[in-house]
Amino acid sequence: MPKLTVKSATLLVLAVLIAVTPFFFPSGYYYRVGALIFVNGLAVTGIVILTGYAGQISLGHAGFAGIGGYACALAPEYLGLHPALAMVLGAAVSAVLAYLVGRPILRLKGYYLAVATLGFGILVSMVLNNERDLTGGPDGIAVPELGLRGVLKDWGLNLSNGQFWYFFCGIVLLLGAWIALNLYQSPTGRALRALHGSEVASGTVGIDVARVKLQAFVISAVYASVAGSLVALQNKFITPDVAGFMHSIEMVTMAVLGGAGSVLGAVFGAGILTLLPQALTVLAEYEQLVLGLVMMLVMIFLREGLLPSILRRLRGRGE
Amino acid sequence: MTLLSVEGLGIAFGGIKAVHDVSFRVEPGEIVSVIGPNGAGKTTLFNMISGVYQPGAGRVLLEGEDVTGMAPFRLAQRGMSRTFQNLQIFQNMTVLENAIAGFHLQERGTVLADLFNLPSSRRRARQAEAGARELLARVGLERAADREAASLSYGSLKRLEIARALAMRPRVLLLDEPAAGCNAVETEEIDHLIAEVAASGVAILLVEHDMKMVMRISNHIVVLDHGEKIAEGAPAEVSRNPAVIAAYLGTEEAADADG
Numbered sequence: 001m002p003k004l005t006v007k008s009a010t011l012l013v014l015a016v017l018i019a020v021t022p023f024f025f026p027s028g029y030y031y032r033v034g035a036l037i038f039v040n041g042l043a044v045t046g047i048v049i050l051t052g053y054a055g056q057i058s059l060g061h062a063g064f065a066g067i068g069g070y071a072c073a074l075a076p077e078y079l080g081l082h083p084a085l086a087m088v089l090g091a092a093v094s095a096v097l098a099y100l101v102g103r104p105i106l107r108l109k110g111y112y113l114a115v116a117t118l119g120f121g122i123l124v125s126m127v128l129n130n131e132r133d134l135t136g137g138p139d140g141i142a143v144p145e146l147g148l149r150g151v152l153k154d155w156g157l158n159l160s161n162g163q164f165w166y167f168f169c170g171i172v173l174l175l176g177a178w179i180a181l182n183l184y185q186s187p188t189g190r191a192l193r194a195l196h197g198s199e200v201a202s203g204t205v206g207i208d209v210a211r212v213k214l215q216a217f218v219i220s221a222v223y224a225s226v227a228g229s230l231v232a233l234q235n236k237f238i239t240p241d242v243a244g245f246m247h248s249i250e251m252v253t254m255a256v257l258g259g260a261g262s263v264l265g266a267v268f269g270a271g272i273l274t275l276l277p278q279a280l281t282v283l284a285e286y287e288q289l290v291l292g293l294v295m296m297l298v299m300i301f302l303r304e305g306l307l308p309s310i311l312r313r314l315r316g317r318g319e
Numbered sequence: 320m321t322l323l324s325v326e327g328l329g330i331a332f333g334g335i336k337a338v339h340d341v342s343f344r345v346e347p348g349e350i351v352s353v354i355g356p357n358g359a360g361k362t363t364l365f366n367m368i369s370g371v372y373q374p375g376a377g378r379v380l381l382e383g384e385d386v387t388g389m390a391p392f393r394l395a396q397r398g399m400s401r402t403f404q405n406l407q408i409f410q411n412m413t414v415l416e417n418a419i420a421g422f423h424l425q426e427r428g429t430v431l432a433d434l435f436n437l438p439s440s441r442r443r444a445r446q447a448e449a450g451a452r453e454l455l456a457r458v459g460l461e462r463a464a465d466r467e468a469a470s471l472s473y474g475s476l477k478r479l480e481i482a483r484a485l486a487m488r489p490r491v492l493l494l495d496e497p498a499a500g501c502n503a504v505e506t507e508e509i510d511h512l513i514a515e516v517a518a519s520g521v522a523i524l525l526v527e528h529d530m531k532m533v534m535r536i537s538n539h540i541v542v543l544d545h546g547e548k549i550a551e552g553a554p555a556e557v558s559r560n561p562a563v564i565a566a567y568l569g570t571e572e573a574a575d576a577d578g
Contacts, residue, residue, distance in 0.1 A: 179434050186433035186440050187426040187447070190412075194420045197409030204369070204407070205487060206395030206424040215430055 018170035031162030038169035040270035046223025052260035054216040055196030060121025065228030066243025087229040098221035128240035140239030259305025322522035328377035355543035400489035415464040418451035421486025
């Protein structure tokens with residue numbers, strides 16, 4: 001049997017999961033949960049590139065999700081763009097903004113970088129909350145229909161709304177994972193990981209540290225932006241919460257919980273943190289408490305993240 | 320043409336002169352060693368030349384171009400590479416990936432090609448990998464290629480760092496104690512490697528505590544004490560120089576001399 005590379009193995013596992021899981025859904029509601037996991041997984045894959053590969057921290061990435069989401073609400077209305085093009089525009093705006101914001105910010109390290117990106121996220125969130133005339137303020141704003149489901153229906157593929165978004169987000173996640181895995185083993189990805197390993201040594205081999213940091217920041221911003229667009233288009237509605245501080249924290253937590261270094265780990269973390277609150281609703285007011293406890297235990301006992309730790313155990317037993 | 324020339328270089332930390340008015344030159348194919356007791360300012364001098372510290376005074380010229388205080392990555396683009404006394408290895412990568420990282424300037428291309436795994440990106444990565452495997456073989460690490468760098472012995476990591484520095488095909492190479500922590504056999508191997516690299520026309524600046532090695536391979540020796548150049552010349556001259564003997568075996572520094 002030919003040896004599977006990490007890349008093809010990851011893509012295979014993801015594709016099989018996306019295709020097979022619906023057979024076990026007790027009700028149509030689970031398509032929605034699945035789509036949410038994929039969207040979160042996509043945003044977290046961006047965090048993997050920034051944090052897992054390049055070793056940089058952002059606590060403001062929800063700001064880019066907000067830009068992606070509101071682009072889908074505003075661009076069709078004010079610019080007459082098709083929602084799909086609005087998503088592309090949102091990604092482009094996020095990329096440009098990430099470049100402009102990242103340039104001064106990425107010279108900072110550790111805590112300072114975290115605080116500066118935090119400030120950026122809060123800024124976006126405040127604009128979305130306060131520019132009522134444009135954004136509808138805290139109440140949110142309607143987002144037009146993507147329309148792709150109708151097209152598929154004309155072609156004879158009749159999907160329910162839940163099914164359509166499940167598979168659409170699944171395919172976008174696969175694409176995002178493919179790109180992230182390409183990057184990992186590419187020259188640019190190697191430079192990012194080098195910078196994570198030693199900034200001093202990176203400089204001596206000619207890596208322009210500031211430049212590659214900025215590249216990682218821009219790429220991960222595009223991931224967050226597309227994820228924000230998908231959430232808005234699926235719900236046909238968006239509120240400033242998508243750009244909120246809690247959402248930024250959620251992204252980083254999912255990445256760290258699942259294992260920030262691997263794409264599959266990111267999706268795993270996104271899955272757990274999306275499902276766990278739903279499973280814990282039986283605990284009513286203790287839900288948050290148990291959630292916090294689980295996270296603490298993972299960080300204390302499985303510091304590399306869930307997936308890498310589990311794989312290591314399995315491998316250890318095999319030998 | 321002189322590859323590297325250092326003119327009146329100096330730096331002070333908190334009013335104390337760590338290095339003061341040091342000048343020398345390194346020609347293509349020449350091995351120049353900087354020696355001196357512990358705390359003489361050798362590593363500080365290295366850090367100024369390689370752009371880690373901003374010199375307080377003086378100039379560094381690379382092929383006649385003033386590169387004083389230039390960021391390390393820009394110096395790398397101009398053909399200067401270095402290794403570190405306390406190892407700077409990419410611990411999160413395999414041995415092979417560490418060596419490939421040395422090819423960064425040759426293998427980098429557009430980010431888009433990398434994101435979409437275009438043929439150009441794959442070709443660059445493949446070439447870098449082939450070059451890296453060749454270099455690993457040259458330093459005797461080819462069998463360790465797929466191991467985690469963190470799992471290597473100190474001596475092996477030293478050789479890995481040299482391989483990574485050579486990957487850049489530097490014209491000026493700064494080696495900060497390349498043989499430290501290596502056994503006699505390894506030291507001799509490194510010895511041969513350095514001589515070989517110099518023979519290919521690279522200008523080498525070396526800091527090393529192993530005096531036998533320094534005397535054997537250097538063309539020229541610069542002696543520092545208390546941050547100042549107290550002597551320079553061919554190995555035989557320097558070893559007879561009374562000021563040098565005093566610095567190494569003098570009343571106070573005697574205890575530090577071989578440290």
